[in-house]
Amino acid sequence: MNWLMNNLPYVGQLSALHLLQSIIPVIAGTLISIPIARLxxxxxxxxxxxxxxxxxxxFKRGAVVNTAALLxxxxxxxxxxxxxxxxxxSITSPLNVYVAxxxxxxxxxxxxxxxxxxxxxxxxxxxxxAMGYKPVRRFWAVELPLAVPVMLAGxxxxxxSNISMVSVGAVIGIQSLGTLFTDGLRRNLPAEIIVGIxxxxxxxxxxxxxxxxxxxxxxxxxxx
Amino acid sequence: MKDTDVLDSPNAIEFKSVTKKYGDVVAVDNLNxxxxxxxxxxxxGPSGCGKTTSLRMINRMVEHTSGEILVNGExxxxxxxxxxxxxxxxxxxxxxxxxxxxxxDNIATVPRLNGTSAKSARTxxxxxxxxxxxxxxxxxxxxxxxxxxxxxxxxxxxxLASNSSxxxxxxxxxxxxxxxxxxxxxxxxxxxxxxxRTIIFVTHDIDExxxxxxxxxxxxxxxxxxxxxxxxxxxxxxxxxxxASFVGRDRGMRRLTFAGASDVKIHPLTSQHTPWQQWxxxxxxxxxxxxxxxxxxIPGGSLFVEGGTLRDALDSVLSSPSGVGVAxxxxxxxxxxLKSEDVLxxxxxERHRRYGVNA
Numbered sequence: 001m002n003w004l005m006n007n008l009p010y011v012g013q014l015s016a017l018h019l020l021q022s023i024i025p026v027i028a029g030t031l032i033s034i035p036i037a038r039l040x041x042x043x044x045x046x047x048x049x050x051x052x053x054x055x056x057x058x059f060k061r062g063a064v065v066n067t068a069a070l071l072x073x074x075x076x077x078x079x080x081x082x083x084x085x086x087x088x089x090s091i092t093s094p095l096n097v098y099v100a101x102x103x104x105x106x107x108x109x110x111x112x113x114x115x116x117x118x119x120x121x122x123x124x125x126x127x128x129x130a131m132g133y134k135p136v137r138r139f140w141a142v143e144l145p146l147a148v149p150v151m152l153a154g155x156x157x158x159x160x161s162n163i164s165m166v167s168v169g170a171v172i173g174i175q176s177l178g179t180l181f182t183d184g185l186r187r188n189l190p191a192e193i194i195v196g197i198x199x200x201x202x203x204x205x206x207x208x209x210x211x212x213x214x215x216x217x218x219x220x221x222x223x224x
Numbered sequence: 225m226k227d228t229d230v231l232d233s234p235n236a237i238e239f240k241s242v243t244k245k246y247g248d249v250v251a252v253d254n255l256n257x258x259x260x261x262x263x264x265x266x267x268x269g270p271s272g273c274g275k276t277t278s279l280r281m282i283n284r285m286v287e288h289t290s291g292e293i294l295v296n297g298e299x300x301x302x303x304x305x306x307x308x309x310x311x312x313x314x315x316x317x318x319x320x321x322x323x324x325x326x327x328x329d330n331i332a333t334v335p336r337l338n339g340t341s342a343k344s345a346r347t348x349x350x351x352x353x354x355x356x357x358x359x360x361x362x363x364x365x366x367x368x369x370x371x372x373x374x375x376x377x378x379x380x381x382x383x384l385a386s387n388s389s390x391x392x393x394x395x396x397x398x399x400x401x402x403x404x405x406x407x408x409x410x411x412x413x414x415x416x417x418x419x420x421r422t423i424i425f426v427t428h429d430i431d432e433x434x435x436x437x438x439x440x441x442x443x444x445x446x447x448x449x450x451x452x453x454x455x456x457x458x459x460x461x462x463x464x465x466x467x468a469s470f471v472g473r474d475r476g477m478r479r480l481t482f483a484g485a486s487d488v489k490i491h492p493l494t495s496q497h498t499p500w501q502q503w504x505x506x507x508x509x510x511x512x513x514x515x516x517x518x519x520x521x522i523p524g525g526s527l528f529v530e531g532g533t534l535r536d537a538l539d540s541v542l543s544s545p546s547g548v549g550v551a552x553x554x555x556x557x558x559x560x561x562l563k564s565e566d567v568l569x570x571x572x573x574e575r576h577r578r579y580g581v582n583a
Contacts, residue, residue, distance in 0.1 A: 127320025130285055130339050131382075132310030145324045221366040222322040 003191035018176040021166045029105025037113030041066035068110035078170045097169040112154020116147035152215040163204045236261040236422035242291035251277045252447040262420040268433040269443030271503045283309045312390040313383025317373040321367040329364040368570040373404035393425045480535035485576045490551045490560035503546035510557040512550045
C-alpha cells in the first residue's frame with residue numbers, strides 16, 4: 001500500500017497507457033472484422049443467407065473463420081518482436097503493440113461477427129427488403145443493429161483478453177501496467193507486482209462493465 | 225366494382241402469361257389472371273402450388289421468368305424494385321416487424337423511406353394504430369412485448385402506411401391461434417369496407433378464402449391456376465376434380481355461409497318447458513350460461529348471433545348439448561331458441577330457391 005501511495009502518479013500514467021493500448025486495438029480490430037465477416041456471410045438479394053445452400057458460400061465462410069482463428073495461434077511475444085521488422089518501426093514503439101493486438105482482436109471478432117450476422121432473422125431482413133429498403137441502407141438500419149447482441153458477447157471477451165495481453169508488451173519495453181511486473185521482478189518488489197495485477201484486474205472489470213452497459217442500452221429492445 | 229378508382233383500368237394487377245421456373249422446376253405455369261381493383265382476391269391452394277411465389281412476383285421479391293405483370297397498367301419491371309415495393313403494403317406470416325424499433329417507428333418505416341419527416345410519419349403511424357384497433361399506449365413498446373395478434377395488427381398498420389393502394393398479404397393469420405385469427409379476419413373485413421384497397425391474400429385454408437375473398441383463385445400443384453371466381457361460384461361449380469376435392473367434403477356446409485337465416489323461427493324462451501325437452505337453459509344477466517339437466521350444468525354450444533348465416537344457425541343446433549340452438553342479440557342477451565327441424569327446413573328452402581325448383 002505504501003508503495004502505491006508513493007508512486008501514485010506513476011501508476012496512474014501507466015494505467016492511462018494501458019487503457020489506450022487496450023481500447024484502440026479493440027476499436028480498430030472490430031472495425032476491420034465487421035466488413036470481413038459480413039462479406040463471409042453470403043446473402044441473397046432478398047436478405048436470406050446463402051450459407052448452407054451453396055457449397056461455394058459454405059467454403060468462403062469456413063475459409064474466413066478458420067484463417068482468422070489461425071492468427072490467434074501466433075504467440076503474442078513473437079508477434080511483438082516481429083512487428084518492427086514488418087512495420088519498420090523502432091522496437092519500443094507503441095505502434096507495434098497496437099498493430100499486434102489489433103490482429104488478435106480481428107482473430108477473435110471475425111468469428112463473433114460472422115455468428116452475429118447469421119443470428120439476424122432472415123424473415124426480418126426479407127420484410128425490410130419488401131418494405132423497400134435497398135441493400136446498403138438495410139445493412140446500416142436493420143442488419144447491423146440486430147447483429148449487436150451476439151457481436152457484443154464476442155467484443156467483451158476480446159476486450160478483457162486484450163487488457164491482459166497488453167502487459168506482455170512490457171517485456172519488450174513498451175510501457176503499461178505490465179511494466180510493474182517486469183520492474184517489480186527485477187527490483188524484487190512484490191508490492192509493485194501486486195499493484196500491477198490488481199490494477200489490470202480493476203481496469204478489466206471497469207471496462208467490461210462499461211461495455212455491458214453500453215450494450216444493454218444498444219439492445220434495450222430485447223427486454224420483453 | 226366501386227367507383228373509387230382514378231385509373232381507367234378496372235384491374236389493379238394483371239398477370240399475362242407469367243411463368244416462374246427454378247432450373248427445370250416450374251413453380252408458376254403460364255399464369256393469366258386479372259385482379260380487380262378495390263377487392264380482396266384470395267390465392268388459395270395446397271403447399272407448393274405457387275400461390276406465394278405468384279404473390280411475391282408482384283413486388284418482385286421473386287422475379288418472374290417470362291411473361292408480364294402489370295401493376296396499375298404499368299409493367300412492374302418499369303421501375304426499380306425498391307420503389308415498386310414502397311408503393312405497396314406487404315404483410316408476412318410472422319409479421320416480420322423490426323425487433324429493434326418501437327411499434328410507432330415500425331409503422332412509420334415506409335413513409336420514412338419515402339422521405340416523410342419523422343414527425344408527420346409518426347403522427348400518421350399513431351392514426352394507423354387506431355385504424356387497426358391498437359391502443360396507442362403501445363406506441364413506444366418494442367415488438368417483443370406484443371402478443372402474436374397485436375404484432376399482426378402492427379404488420380397490417382405498417383402495410384397501410386403511405387396510402388398504398390395495393391396490399392399483399394402472405395398467410396398473415398396462419399401463425400396465430402384460432403380465436404385471434406377470427407378477430408383479425410373480422411377486423412380485416414371491417415377495414416376493407418372502409419378503405420377499399422386492392423388486397424391479395426394468400427392462404428392454404430379454404431374457409432379463410434371463402435370468408436375473406438371477393439374473388440378466389442384456386443391454385444393446383446405444379447403452379448397451375450385451376451379456377452378463378454367468386455367464392456360462391458367455386459363452391460357451387462368447381463371447375464375440375466382438383467378444385468372439387470380441394471374445396472372439400474364440407475362444401476355443402478360452407479355454402480350455407482352465403483345463406484341468411486332470417487327464415488328460421490326463433491322460439492321464445494318460455495317454450496323451453498315444452499315436452500320436447502327436459503333440458504333447461506341457464507340464463508345469467510340475460511346471457512346464456514349453459515344447460516341444466518338432472519341438476520348438472522353443461523356448457524352450451526355455439527351461439528347463433530342475430531343476423532347470422534344459416535351455417536351459424538345449423539352449428540348452434542348441432543353443437544348444443546340439448547340439440548336446441550340458442551339465439552342471442554349482438555350484446556349476447558338471449559333472444560330465444562332454434563329448433564333443428566326449423567333449421568333443416570330453411571336449408572331445404574334455400575336449396576329450392578337456389579335452383580329455382582319446388583321439389
